[in-house]
Amino acid sequence: MDDREFETRQIHAGYEPNEHGALVPPISPSVTFGYESPTEMVGEYRYARMSEPTREVVDGLIADLEGGAHGRAFASGMAAINALYTAVLSAGDHVVAGQNLYAESHTLLTRVFSTFGVDVTFADTTDLDAVADAIRPETALVYFETPTNPLLSVSDIAGVVEVAAVEGGEDAETDGPVVAVDNTFASPYLQRPLALGVDVVVESLTKYVSGHSDVVAGATVTNDPDLDEALAFVQYNQGATPSPFDCFLVARGAKTLAPRMRTHCENARAIAERLDEHPAVECVYYPGLDSHPNHDVAAEQMRDFGGMVSLELDATLEETSAVLSETEVFALAESLGGVESLIEQPAPMTHQDLTADELAAAGLSESLVRLSVGTEHVDDLIADLESAIETVLG
Ligand SMILES: *Cc1c(COP(=O)(O)O)cnc(C)c1O
16 A cells, blocks of 8 residues: 555555455454464464454554554553553663653653653753753653644654754664654644654554544554564553454544544634634644744644644633633533544643643643634634633623
């Protein structure tokens, strides 16, 4: 499938019609697979936690879409991220992590891996000098998101890869730290970090890739067979594998990733432009706006600017919460990347585990609002937001 366009590969990669000619991958619930004799399997599968046919469809599909050799589906995005941390880190290692990580990716480092003797420095990865300053000889992993959650900062992926190779390689015995990107917010349709030089991509398939808010799943993709082997070892031993039904849902949802993303991007841009001129809106964070500080690098490395928009209202925490309770088309809920539009307030919702100091350090104001712009008609979405703001703020 390598030479075909994305829209074709998203429908066909990872699966060949079986002996019945079934065009849709069958859900294969079998946990165990037979032996001919104690030393000879009937086929290639042995036990489902190790590998099974429905999961292999997703493994192959996500590898293809990310442009990598080895894909691995997990029970959740966090299971994939935890597997990456576990596969790469040991006691005494140091991590350079992006400063606006997804809350649980941050918490795993500060509250779990820290207790195993792993040290972490959070750095502004949009600033390559800050990345260079943070890297030490014992840095084993450089891990970041772009665009970030929820401020949609965009880091120069190829730039970070280059800095990590130079800074990490000089005195270290290895050829520098593993560089990993969480590609959840962009999806492989908008951005392919492996082509920009990263060692491994992790992502939540729960979001854009499956796209219908009906399955929790995640993945890792790499071109490095040793790293994939290490991820497989963690996956098999820790056991965070997705069910065959979950894999079926991911593969079904992914068939429409490209057209969904095009609509998400088109709607998000129109909403960002409209809100940017709204008197009750203090500022809008959207990489597609010329005013966004990382607009140029986003235009360079992404196909389009994504479906997430954040904004600060000229309002208190309580007034902001009241606006969120007023929307009718935008559902007040966490998560993102589904066809339905969602609205949320990071301070009391997705980022509630961060202390006030951590929120401030991450630049998250109490009146910050995050939109996951869906694929409804954009006029209905804009009218819904404007009416909720008008009702509360006048
Ligand atoms: C949702 C999300 C995750 C975690 O994925 P789950 O599938 O919910 O475990 C990780 N990173 C980012 C950026 C996310 O949005």
